[in-house]
Amino acid sequence: MADVRTLEEHASFGGVQGFHEHGSREVGLPMRFGVYLPPQAKQGPCPLLYCLAGLTCNEQTFAIKAGAQQHASRHGLVLVTPDTSPRETGIPEADAAGWDFGTAAGFYLDATREPYARHWRMESWLMKELPDVLASRFPVQADRVGILGHSMGGHGALTLALRYPGRFRSVSAFAPICAPREVPWGEKAFRGYLGDDVSAWKDHDAVALIERGGRLPKLLVDQGGADQFLASQLRPERLEQACRSSGQPLELRRHESYDHGYFFIASFIGDHLDHHAAQLRAG
Amino acid sequence: MADVRTLEEHASFGGVQGFHEHGSREVGLPMRFGVYLPPQAKQGPCPLLYCLAGLTCNEQTFAIKAGAQQHASRHGLVLVTPDTSPRETGIPEADAAGWDFGTAAGFYLDATREPYARHWRMESWLMKELPDVLASRFPVQADRVGILGHSMGGHGALTLALRYPGRFRSVSAFAPICAPREVPWGEKAFRGYLGDDVSAWKDHDAVALIERGGRLPKLLVDQGGADQFLASQLRPERLEQACRSSGQPLELRRHESYDHGYFFIASFIGDHLDHHAAQLRAG
DSSP states (O other): OOOEEEEEEEEETTEEEEEEEEEOTTTSSEEEEEEEEOGGGGTSOEEEEEEEOOTTOOTTHHHHHSOOHHHHHHHTOEEEEEOSSOOSOSOHHHHHSOTTSBTTBOTTSBOOSTTTTTTOBHHHIIIIIHHHHHHHHSOEEEEEEEEEEETHHHHHHHHHHHHSTTSOSEEEEESOOOOGGGSHHHHHHHHHHHOSOHHHHGGGOHHHHHHTTOOOSSEEEEEETTOTTIIIIIOHHHHHHHHHHHTOOEEEEEETTOOSSHHHHHHHHHHHHHHHHHHHHOO | OOOEEEEEEEEETTEEEEEEEEEOTTTSSEEEEEEEEOGGGGTSOEEEEEEEOOTTOOTTHHHHHSOOHHHHHHHTOEEEEEOSSOOSOSOHHHHHSOTTSBTTBOTTSBOOSTTTTTTOBHHHIIIIIHHHHHHHHSOEEEEEEEEEEETHHHHHHHHHHHHSTTSOSEEEEESOOOOGGGSHHHHHHHHHHHOSOHHHHGGGOHHHHHHTTOOOSSEEEEEETTOTTIIIIIOHHHHHHHHHHHTOOEEEEEETTOOSSHHHHHHHHHHHHHHHHHHHHOO
């Protein structure tokens, strides 16, 4: 039984929204995550959907702002909202580098460059450690797992699903950073966490991974047409090109007048949970 | 045309969530408020529902956390979320008195005691000024207006509706402070804003106003059974007694295991908007 400390619990749509902390072996520090248990989890294990948040967020942001619990309750899905980076690492650079790098900006990868390599192990935490923690403490179906994310978390959802084929039965994203190698947020993160060898960056770039032959379950992506980061950081047209060239099924929906924030996510989160539920409950 | 400055606008459920500021004559300072315009507002004026928030909140809190826009979009209701007190008043006591008094704790009344009397005019702002500001700038039906609130905002919704008979066609509350004269939050607020003459407090106490013959449209109140403030600050049983004694129609729903926060509100906000829509669209 994993060592998990429950920090908060709140009844929500017939289920329970909890926030928890555990001592992470991979990260070497306490890590926090939210778990929404739908009412169906009282009867037995339910499929699990990871929801990865964007820059500046923590394990509570998506749980508070996205309005996803009502749909998880409707479909019987467990929602897991991991924090977005290690915290209180004692590395001054991590807090001084701006809101787009370091603390709350883990980019869902394992850093190889110092001073980040020791603690910035978000990929290993999410893929090698957290699943066992969840399985030991919560009623989840370990073979029915989906992933979605927003912005930096959309990058995380796409790249983790591409790097671990078969681990996720369903994948979707809101306004993902599609080609991080090619935009300022991604360049800053990859240079800082991975170093100057740009060939290593391809392993964490959704467009590069798809172009290299990576495959996903049918992908749903929503993008706001009034997103202030659309052209400079997100570049959904690069994802569209890569999917078209390689035969990856993609439903890319463009929503005129929606921006990058949670009012956009909340407006379409119901469709995403429908998408995940259909694939997680099938077969 | 009122002098209103739009600070933010976000597409949301086919409509627009805006946040605005105007120079308030009553308060003598800039005051902020949110307005959600549903898609139906593009065709013409819609009924208006005020949503009053609780202690520590501002004009964004309810708009971000309650998940009300989807239901306002479904029913064609405009939502207005006023800030909870004057800000930057230059009165040191207002920021030093704790989170339950002063800044973000206006209690929806006009203070008569110094140093608060000049700026703490929340009742006059909401009842005498903001309606004209809204009517001049937004497509609202001035004769179809409802009000709801949470905690301190529940107190505000009940007392304003009781003090201004006929102004609100529909009223509801989440975990309201029902008898503020009798609980610590209310005693501190009334003593600070109104002074030591407790007879003046009755004019701003929902239970006292109902006992004195005040009447409301059929009232819907939701209360969590695991609310940490239930016995010490809220006392729904006092409201129940007063309504029963005086024939005021009340539907008081107690929800086991729900607490005082927005996860509770979000779980039942859809029922409240159904309640308001039925009364605001009737006749």
